Amino acid sequence: xxxxxxxxxxxxxxxxxxxxxxxxxxxxxxxxxxxxxxxxxxxxxxxxxxxxxxxxxxxxxxxxxxxxxxxxxxxxxxxxxxxxxxxxxxxxxxxxxxxxxxxxxxxxxxxxxxxxxxxxxxxxxxxxxxxxxxxxxxxxxxxxxxxxxxxxxxxxxxxxxxxxxxxxxxxxxxxxxxxxxxxxxxxxxxxxxxxxxxxxxxxxxxxxxxxxxxxxxxxxxxxxxxxxxxxxxxxxxxxxxxxxxxxxxxxxxxxxxxxxxxxxxxxxxxxxxxxxxxxxxxxxxxxx
Numbered sequence: 001x002x003x004x005x006x007x008x009x010x011x012x013x014x015x016x017x018x019x020x021x022x023x024x025x026x027x028x029x030x031x032x033x034x035x036x037x038x039x040x041x042x043x044x045x046x047x048x049x050x051x052x053x054x055x056x057x058x059x060x061x062x063x064x065x066x067x068x069x070x071x072x073x074x075x076x077x078x079x080x081x082x083x084x085x086x087x088x089x090x091x092x093x094x095x096x097x098x099x100x101x102x103x104x105x106x107x108x109x110x111x112x113x114x115x116x117x118x119x120x121x122x123x124x125x126x127x128x129x130x131x132x133x134x135x136x137x138x139x140x141x142x143x144x145x146x147x148x149x150x151x152x153x154x155x156x157x158x159x160x161x162x163x164x165x166x167x168x169x170x171x172x173x174x175x176x177x178x179x180x181x182x183x184x185x186x187x188x189x190x191x192x193x194x195x196x197x198x199x200x201x202x203x204x205x206x207x208x209x210x211x212x213x214x215x216x217x218x219x220x221x222x223x224x225x226x227x228x229x230x231x232x233x234x235x236x237x238x239x240x241x242x243x244x245x246x247x248x249x250x251x252x253x254x255x256x257x258x259x260x261x262x263x264x265x266x267x268x269x270x271x272x273x274x275x276x277x278x279x280x281x282x283x284x285x286x287x288x
Contacts, residue, residue: 009248010269014059014205015158015179018086018127022244023269024059025052025262026209026255031070034099038070039257046078051259053085055266061182061207061253063090063132064113064120065101072120081123088128088180089117090162092135092143105135105143114150130160130182131172140168141175148176162209166198173202180251182207187224187242187281188214199249211252212239223284227277233268240268242281 013019030045032038039045052060060079062071072089079085091113094102110131117126131147134140147159158179161172172178181199183192185208199206214220215235224235231238236254243252254265273281 012205012249012251014086014128014251015177016203018158018179020059020086020251021056021269022251023057023240023266024061024207024251024253025049025057026253027060027062027071027075028066029255029257030074031067035066036095036099037067039074042074045074045257048257048259048262049075049078052262052266053079053082055263057266058084059086059088059251059253061088063093063130064117065090065093065095065132068095069116069120072117076120076122081121086127087121087123088130088160089121089126090130090132090160090182091117092132092162101133103133103135103137105131105133105138105140107138107142107146110143110146111150114155118155125154126156128158128160128179129156130162130180131164133163134168141171144172144175151176160205160207162207164195166194169195169198169202169204178202178204180205180207182209184208184210184213185243186211186214187239187284188217188220196247196250200247204249205251206247206249207251207253208243209253211243211254212236215239220284223280227273227280230277231271231273233271234264237264237268237271238273238277238281240265241271241273242278244269245273245278 091110092105094104150156159176160180162182196206224238228235228238243250
């Protein structure tokens with residue numbers, strides 16, 4: 001058997017001072033269908049959140065647009081304002097009646113949204129607040145300045161970005177310290193490899209959203225299944241393990257509304273991939 005890859009760090013220090021286990025939980029899917037409205041059973045949704053914490057998950061990611069507002073409220077009700085769990089949220093996207101995700105980076109809107117997020121989460125300070133997506137109709141620097149003001153006011157502890165380029169990361173860093181970047185990234189979709197490497201150079205956490213979006217795609221599924229069979233694991237567990245092994249700054253946040261799926265996802269953190277496994281997975285031809 002091929003030797004295991006070098007031991008990966010199990011934790012990451014967000015912003016240099018918020019130490020979290022690197023496999024977190026994405027709270028997008030504890031809402032209603034199409035991420036709109038309340039879930040069918042709010043008690044079940046809150047049970048998933050509490051079970052995640054019981055399993056050692058101490059990094060929970062949400063957004064004001066999930067619901068909208070539903071995910072944040074459920075987190076506030078289920079977890080309160082715990083000292084041992086880092087809760088991250090986002091602002092900068094609107095939902096319309098059709099469920100579209102519409103960028104909205106107007107500084108006044110962002111300043112209003114943080115007040116809503118604080119209220120729903122039941123906290124005085126949000127651990128990590130992220131600009132959800134740059135708005136082509138609003139100057140990017142003005143939007144980032146709004147987050148810097150929130151930090152100065154003590155409303156948020158750390159600022160994060162989402163769906164940004166390397167250039168935008170560099171621009172934002174000149175305005176305020178950036179703790180994390182959350183971009184789409186997985187074993188079959190690596191368009192933002194340059195952003196990941198920029199985060200490594202800056203010791204910025206990289207939160208890959210959609211960590212399992214390509215697991216069933218041709219050219220990806222075969223490699224995942226091959227590695228999964230060696231470890232008596234699932235393809236989804238291997239996809240998460242690959243993210244953890246690929247870089248020490250990655251913070252995967254798989255989301256689910258099922259306790260069973262949650263437990264399976266968390267178990268992926270214990271999966272130790274070999275050099276041979278990584279070679280197979282790194283050989284996947286990422287989709288454009």
